[in-house]
Each structure stands twice: as structure tokens, then as C-alpha cells.
Amino acid sequence: MTTSEDNTAPPTPDSDAMLVQRTLAGEQRAFDLLVIKYQRRVERLIGRMVRDVDLVPDIAQETFVRAYRALAQFRGDAQFYTWLYRIAVNTAKKQLLELKRDPLVFQSQLQSGDDDETSSSERELNAQVADEETPDAVLASKEIAQAVNAALEALPEELRMAITLREMEGMSYEEIAQTLDCPIGTVRSRIFRAREAISNRIKPMLEHQSGKRW
Amino acid sequence: MNAAHDNHFQPVAAQQPAGLDRHGMDELGSDLSALVDGELDAQALDALLQSLAEDEDVRATCMGYQVIGEVLRGGAPQPSTLPPHAFVAGVRSRLQADRVSSVSPSVSVSIDLPVRAPAANDAVFRWKMVAGVASLAAIMAVSWSVIGGAPASSGGGAAGPQMALLQSPAGVSLANVVQPADQPTALVVNTAQGPVLRDARLEQLLAEHRQYGGMSALQMPAGFLRDATHTADPQR
Numbered sequence: 001m002t003t004s005e006d007n008t009a010p011p012t013p014d015s016d017a018m019l020v021q022r023t024l025a026g027e028q029r030a031f032d033l034l035v036i037k038y039q040r041r042v043e044r045l046i047g048r049m050v051r052d053v054d055l056v057p058d059i060a061q062e063t064f065v066r067a068y069r070a071l072a073q074f075r076g077d078a079q080f081y082t083w084l085y086r087i088a089v090n091t092a093k094k095q096l097l098e099l100k101r102d103p104l105v106f107q108s109q110l111q112s113g114d115d116d117e118t119s120s121s122e123r124e125l126n127a128q129v130a131d132e133e134t135p136d137a138v139l140a141s142k143e144i145a146q147a148v149n150a151a152l153e154a155l156p157e158e159l160r161m162a163i164t165l166r167e168m169e170g171m172s173y174e175e176i177a178q179t180l181d182c183p184i185g186t187v188r189s190r191i192f193r194a195r196e197a198i199s200n201r202i203k204p205m206l207e208h209q210s211g212k213r214w
Numbered sequence: 215m216n217a218a219h220d221n222h223f224q225p226v227a228a229q230q231p232a233g234l235d236r237h238g239m240d241e242l243g244s245d246l247s248a249l250v251d252g253e254l255d256a257q258a259l260d261a262l263l264q265s266l267a268e269d270e271d272v273r274a275t276c277m278g279y280q281v282i283g284e285v286l287r288g289g290a291p292q293p294s295t296l297p298p299h300a301f302v303a304g305v306r307s308r309l310q311a312d313r314v315s316s317v318s319p320s321v322s323v324s325i326d327l328p329v330r331a332p333a334a335n336d337a338v339f340r341w342k343m344v345a346g347v348a349s350l351a352a353i354m355a356v357s358w359s360v361i362g363g364a365p366a367s368s369g370g371g372a373a374g375p376q377m378a379l380l381q382s383p384a385g386v387s388l389a390n391v392v393q394p395a396d397q398p399t400a401l402v403v404n405t406a407q408g409p410v411l412r413d414a415r416l417e418q419l420l421a422e423h424r425q426y427g428g429m430s431a432l433q434m435p436a437g438f439l440r441d442a443t444h445t446a447d448p449q450r
Contacts, residue, residue, distance in 0.1 A: 192247035
């Protein structure tokens with residue numbers, strides 16, 4: 001593990017932008033990584049727009065296909081997810097129009113999710129979707145959340161601080177390094193080990209809960 | 215706090231893919247963790263892309279990290295509609311189908327093209343000669359008309375108006391407007407701005423097209439329209 005990086009290291013280029021460049025250069029795996037990274041977020045977004053859960057994977061996959069076709073137009077002015085978000089919304093709207101179905105959520109409600117997915121309205125939307133889940137799925141979701149929180153509490157303080165600053169405060173590695181007064185490599189290592197510790201706690205729960213894949 | 219101190223806490227060993235030792239798994243996991251945060255550098259990205267391949271565990275680990283993030287950010291985790299490998303495979307197959315469909319139209323066009331039956335006189339050489347001579351004659355005729363007409367158009371001003379009259383769909387009305395110089399119908403009126411033509415047709419024309427009268431786009435009076443038809447001696 002790299003722990004020798006100093007605080008004054010130049011900012012690294014955006015990982016997503018690098019993956020886009022690699023994809024445009026013909027590296028299919030790079031696009032696979034983008035798909036893996038954003039599958040859940042795109043599915044959740046589309047899940048908020050459509051009533052029929054069975055449509056979600058189809059629209060989500062179509063979103064990535066459209067993104068792939070338009071990838072050369074991504075100039076990196078905005079975050080990759082912001083760009084992908086718009087494609088997902090437009091794809092969902094088009095599909096719903098073709099099926100002559102109404103979206104579950106109005107566009108105005110979705111606007112707030114454009115920049116920051118942790119906004120309060122998005123949480124409300126998540127709660128709304130959670131209300132429409134089956135009781136089994138809601139129970140499983142609660143159990144996973146409890147396990148994550150319990151694992152977080154059991155972490156050594158330095159790991160807990162690192163992952164809290166990252167996930168809850170949304171800080172970059174550089175900002176966390178400055179806050180905790182340690183090298184960026186150490187921050188990266190702590191966040192990884194915190195995730196690994198929590199992941200090991202919840203992994204059995206994620207395998208197959210209520211017949212679904214998490 | 216330093217890195218050595220951090221290492222006191224070791225997470226429970228995860229199930230690791232064949233061929234990767236503990237250190238390799240840590241590196242891979244660390245890279246994945248940084249990728250989720252958008253903090254992966256180019257060098258580590260190379261290594262990750264090499265390792266990722268078709269490794270289902272790596273993808274599942276990535277998903278697990280995302281679920282953790284969702285919970286810590288206060289959201290309720292929701293199950294994915296498809297496992298990552300099936301989802302990625304679905305996207306790939308759609309892209310493949312997209313490429314195939316974008317190629318297939320040209321194939322179908324080439325198949326659907328009608329095949330022309332050979333002409334009955336294809337084998338007769340003199341018909342080909344006749345066709346060649348006819349083409350040559352046509353080219354010569356066109357050239358003659360172009361080259362023969364050139365001096366007339368460039369030589370004098372007479373051909374220009376004739377061509378304009380012939381080509382203009384409103385040729386008849388144009389001929390009516392342009393009067394010979396020996397039949398003056400316009401009246402020259404001396405005004406403060408100098409002599410101005412008062413022509414009945416011009417007055418009618420301006421009355422019908424008021425948008426061209428009054429003020430011009432340059433915010434100047436449109437008297438120049440009358441000046442343009444002034445045939446008296448130049449003022450200077």
C-alpha cells in the first residue's frame with residue numbers, strides 16, 4: 001500500500017475523465033468500469049421515474065448505450081455523472097413516452113439531484129421509493145443499514161474519521177489529508193480498510209437478500 | 215498518526231480470486247476504493263483495468279462499496295435490478311447489436327440492387343462507335359455555344375440586358391418599365407435637393423411599395439430612389 005505520498009502532490013486528473021479517454025481510445029474495459037461504477041446510481045434515478053420496476057434495467061442499459069454513442073461529445077466541462085444523469089433522464093422520458101406512461105416523479109423534483117445526490121429532496125425520493133418496495137426488501141434494506149452503522153461504530157477512530165469525512169461530508173482525499181494532517185496515501189488506505197471492514201460485515205447480506213442482488 | 219499505526223487494524227480476509235495474493239487483493243481493493251471516490255490516478259487505473267477483466271468478485275466488491283456509501287449518506291440501499299456482470303453483459307450485447315445494425319443497411323442495399331440485363335446490341339462494336347461519336351458531337355455543340363457566345367457577352371453592354379430580359383420571369387413588366395430615351399414620360403422637377411424625377415410609374419410603384427419609401431434602413435430619406443432614375447445632367 002502506498003503511504004509515502006505527500007500533501008503537496010498535484011491533483012490527479014478525474015478518474016472518470018480518464019476512463020472516458022480510454023474508452024474513446026478503444027479500451028472496452030474502461031467503459032465496463034464506468035458502467036459498474038454508475039449502474040446503481042442510474043438504476044436508482046430511473047427507479048424514481050418509472051412505476052414499473054421491470055423497466056428499470058432496460059432503460060438503465062439503454063442509458064449506457066446512448067452514453068457510449070455520445071461519449072465523444074463529453075468534453076469534461078461537467079462531472080461525468082452529471083452528463084450521464086441527463087442522458088438517463090432523457091432516455092427514461094423517451095421510453096415512457098413511447099410506452100405512453102406517466103413518470104412517477106416530476107422533472108422539477110429530479111432537478112435537485114443533478115448536482116448532489118445527497119440532497120434532502122433525493123432522500124425524500126428514496127424514502128418514497130422505499131415505501132413502494134415489498135416488505136421483505138424494506139426489511140433487508142434496514143438490516144443492511146443497521147449492519148453498516150454497527151460496523152462503522154466498531155472501526156478504529158482513524159478509519160471511522162476517514163470514511164465519515166469522505167462519505168458523509170463529501171470531502172476529497174486532499175481535503176481529508178489536510179483535515180487529518182496526514183498524507184493522501186494514508187487517507188486512501190484508511191478509507192479502503194474502513195470499507196473492507198464494513199463490506200466483510202455486510203457481504204453475506206448482499207449476496208442474496210429476498211432473491212435480489214444488492 | 216502514521217501508516218504503521220493504521221495497520222494495527224486488519225479487516226477480515228475477504229474471499230480472494232485465484233492468482234492474487236493478499237497484497238495483490240489489498241492493492242486491487244484500494245484501487246477500487248479510490249475509483250469509487252474518483253481519486254484513482256492513471257497508473258493505478260492501468261493496473262485496475264488489467265485486473266478487472268471478467269472478475270465477478272471485483273465487481274461485487276465495487277458494488278458493496280457503493281452500498282456502504284448509500285447507507286452512510288443517509289439513504290436506504292435498494293437492490294440492483296441485475297447483478298453487475300449481467301448488467302455489463304447486457305450493455306455490451308446492445309452495443310454489439312447497435313454496431314451490427316449500423317453495418318447491415320449497406321449489405322441489404324448491395325443485395326437489393328437490380329442487375330441490368332445486357333443490351334441486345336452490346337456485342338456490336340459499331341454501335342459503340344456511334345455512341346462515342348454522338349457524345350463527342352454533343353460536347354462540341356455545347357463548347358461551340360459557350361465559346362461562341364463569350365465574346366458577345368464580354369464585348370458590349372447590349373447582350374447583358376437581353377440576357378436579363380430573357381432570363382427574368384418578369385421580363386414583360388421589366389420591358390414596360392424601361393422606356394427608350396427618346397420617349398420621355400418623366401418630368402424633371404427642381405427642388406431644394408436638386409432636380410428630381412417625377413415619373414407616374416415610379417410614383418405608382420412607390421405608392422404600392424411603401425416599405426421602400428419613407429426612411430431607409432440607414433435612417434435616411436429614400437429620395438435616392440428618385441435620384442437613381444434621374445437622367446438630367448450630373449450635378450458635378
